[in-house]
Each structure stands twice: as structure tokens, then as C-alpha cells.
Amino acid sequence: MTGVRRSVDDFSVLTEPAAGSRISEHSWRVARRLSTVAGEEAPIIERYLAALAMAPAEHLELLLRRGTKIVFAPTVEHALLSAPATERRSAPLTAQERLRLRSEYSPESEVAAIFDPPLDLLIFPTHYCADDLERVVLHELGHALTLYLANPRPALLRGLPREIENHISHRGYGPDGDPETLRQRVLEVLAEAYVFTLVGRADELPAAVMSDLMFILTTVEGDKGIRFEFDEDTGRTLSRVEKDRLVFPDDPELGGLLAQRPAAGIELEARELDQPSAAVTSEDELARRRTRRKAA
Numbered sequence: 001m002t003g004v005r006r007s008v009d010d011f012s013v014l015t016e017p018a019a020g021s022r023i024s025e026h027s028w029r030v031a032r033r034l035s036t037v038a039g040e041e042a043p044i045i046e047r048y049l050a051a052l053a054m055a056p057a058e059h060l061e062l063l064l065r066r067g068t069k070i071v072f073a074p075t076v077e078h079a080l081l082s083a084p085a086t087e088r089r090s091a092p093l094t095a096q097e098r099l100r101l102r103s104e105y106s107p108e109s110e111v112a113a114i115f116d117p118p119l120d121l122l123i124f125p126t127h128y129c130a131d132d133l134e135r136v137v138l139h140e141l142g143h144a145l146t147l148y149l150a151n152p153r154p155a156l157l158r159g160l161p162r163e164i165e166n167h168i169s170h171r172g173y174g175p176d177g178d179p180e181t182l183r184q185r186v187l188e189v190l191a192e193a194y195v196f197t198l199v200g201r202a203d204e205l206p207a208a209v210m211s212d213l214m215f216i217l218t219t220v221e222g223d224k225g226i227r228f229e230f231d232e233d234t235g236r237t238l239s240r241v242e243k244d245r246l247v248f249p250d251d252p253e254l255g256g257l258l259a260q261r262p263a264a265g266i267e268l269e270a271r272e273l274d275q276p277s278a279a280v281t282s283e284d285e286l287a288r289r290r291t292r293r294k295a296a
Helices: 025-034 044-052 057-066 076-080 083-088 095-104 133-149 162-168 179-198 207-221 282-295
Strands: 035-037 069-073 114-116 121-125 226-230 237-241
Touching: 025 035, 025 044, 025 057, 025 069, 035 044, 044 069, 044 133, 057 133, 069 076, 069 083, 076 095, 076 121, 083 121, 114 133, 121 133, 133 179, 133 207, 162 179, 179 207
Parallel strands: 035 069, 069 121
Antiparallel strands: 114 121, 226 237
């Protein structure tokens, strides 16, 4: 990954491996479990797996739990027409869509790898590959890990390393000031930041980018029953907890601390918290204070 690594000191005796050069056997095994081959099982697949094995196993295990698939096929077009892709589509491709795949995802179009969010597929071609294969693999893996939790905000585009700044300034991402341009640029920043982190260049990233990236990766490695989401339509952020992890008033331990669910159509009283309702008696307040002391 010479394109993204720091230059090696000419006087280094190379007694220690460079950051990001260690391959985890655990990660390699998880990557194999994620993978499907369409067509010939070419030797280049092992190179792809070796690149994926630079990522922490916890990150690849998240993709495994999520149902993500890695598809190896002669070309990106072949992968998008393969059984794993077809099974995940809500409707079959039209003739026009197939023609578009042939024209926009061929070797001639210079597409060396993709992450398809609607299908949740990472796709790597086996008929050809990028000369900087590891960079391409880790970048698309970065998208797979960060895209769903990314919060597109302008602060993430400031103070970037020159390589990332040049990358996101490409006119292909759209005009400045457009919300979709901002979203695309932030997604690219996070994917590149993930690569920088894996190869030991996290210290070059601005604090805002590292903060968002670490939040996302901590969510990846953290409680498997909790998901954090961003609602692009309303701007709301969401914390989702699996239903069997929710506690209700019938819970023997915490149920007494919870309110009952009001009947449909009931208009609720609204008041400042330091102005107790007339329905709250001194006995109720004393019981609450005891509960707080016990919890403390």
C-alpha cells in the first residue's frame, strides 16, 4: 500500500513491521466466511483476503452479523448479476439496468471495487485488480463500516490531510453547498480516515474526523443490541435497542421506576420538572428519594 503509507526512513533497519502490515489470522477466517465466489476461484482472491485481514476481526464480524457479503467475480458487472445480488434485490433488473451495468462497471470504466449499500455487498473483481489492491480494499471496507452511521456535517471537511483534501475536491462529487455533495464528501472522508487509521496515520487526521470515526467504530465493537442511526429526512438521530433488550413496567427489577403507558387519546399534562404535579404526594416523593439513594 505504498500510495497511502508513510515513506520508510532510508536509515531504518526495519526490525519492526510497519503499521498496518500485520495480517490477523482471525480476520482472514472471518473474511473467508463473508465471501462468495462467482465463477473461477482465481489466486488473486487470497490477495484480497490478505488485505481484508489487516482490519480488526471485530469489524469484519459486524459485517458477518449484519448479513453483508463479499462477492468475488470476474468483473463488477458479473458480481452484480450473480446469485447473491439477485437474491437481495426487490425486483429483477430491467434490460436498461443491465446495459448500464455493462457500460458503467466494466474494466474499461476503471471500476476496481465497489460497496453496494442497498444490497450490502462488497465486490472485488478477479479478472483484473488495482495495482494498489490493499488501498482499494480497505477504502471500500471503510465505506461498508461507516456509511450507515455517518453524520454529514461540514466540520468533517476541515483540516484534512492533503491527500484526502485533494480526493474530495474532485468535481465529480458535485457543486459546493449542495447537501448531497456534503454527504458524498463526508462518506469519502470517513472511508479514507479508516484507511489512514489502519496504516498508522491516525495522528494526521483532524479531531472532528477522528471523533466521528471512533464513535462509529466503538458502536461497531460495542453492545450488539444497540444501533445508532441518522434520519436524513428529519435530521433526527436515533438510538435503537432490540425489543428483547427493552425494559417495561412488568420488569421485576426496574419496572417500579417506569411510567405506565397512557391509553390512546389521553391528553397529558405538561409541567416543569421542578413543579411537581398535585397528584404527587410527599409519600411518593420520599419513595423516589429512597430509590435514588439505593441506586447510588
